Amino acid sequence: xxxxxxxxxxxxxxxxxxxxxxxxxxxxxxxxxxxxxxxxxxxxxxxxxxxxxxxxxxxxxxxxxxxxxxxxxxxxxxxxxxxxxxxxxxxxxxxxxxxxxxxxxxxxxxxxx
Numbered sequence: 001x002x003x004x005x006x007x008x009x010x011x012x013x014x015x016x017x018x019x020x021x022x023x024x025x026x027x028x029x030x031x032x033x034x035x036x037x038x039x040x041x042x043x044x045x046x047x048x049x050x051x052x053x054x055x056x057x058x059x060x061x062x063x064x065x066x067x068x069x070x071x072x073x074x075x076x077x078x079x080x081x082x083x084x085x086x087x088x089x090x091x092x093x094x095x096x097x098x099x100x101x102x103x104x105x106x107x108x109x110x111x112x113x
Contacts, residue, residue, distance in 0.1 A: 001013065002014070017047075019047060019048040019086065019088075020045055020046045020047050020048060021046060021047075021048035021049065021050050021088060022041050022044075022046045022048075022049060022050070023049070023050050023051065024037050024038065024041060024049050024050075024051055025051050025052055025054075026051055026070070026071075026072075026073065026076040027054055027057050027070060027071055029070070030070055031069060031070045031072065031075070031076075034075075034076055034079055035079060035083075038079060038080055038083050038085060039083060041085070042083055042084070042085060046085070047084075047085060047086060048085060048086040048087070048088060049080055049085050049086070049087050049088070050087070050088040050090060051076070051087065051088075051089060051090065052090045052091075052092070052095040052099070052103065053073060053089060053090065053091040053092060053095070054092065054095055054099055054103040055091075055092045055093050055095075055103050055104060055105055056099075056100070056101060056103050056104060056105040056106065057071055057103075058071060058073075059105055060105065060107075061105075061107060062107055062108075077089075092104065
């Protein structure tokens with residue numbers, strides 16, 4: 001994949017593209033609803049989905065990682081790709097997103113190391 005920006009739009013594989021984007025945060029609703037949400041976004045004319053990666057849901061305790069079920073980021077990204085959508089992935093550590101602690105794990109704020 002070859003991409004660039006020329007001051008007017010993105011260029012992907014020598015083709016000019018415009019991003020029509022909406023936010024869908026995979027971790028805010030059940031995995032079973034992802035396809036419907038992404039298909040609805042695509043039907044509304046979007047070609048891009050933006051999503052945060054909330055640190056606090058993926059590392060609820062120090063060193064304990066969770067990317068299963070409704071938190072399966074890879075599955076969400078694969079589904080978006082399958083449906084022909086681009087993704088703007090917005091990792092933290094601070095994501096705001098009206099999310100408790102801005103996505104920073106509570107344990108990090110109480111760690112006295």
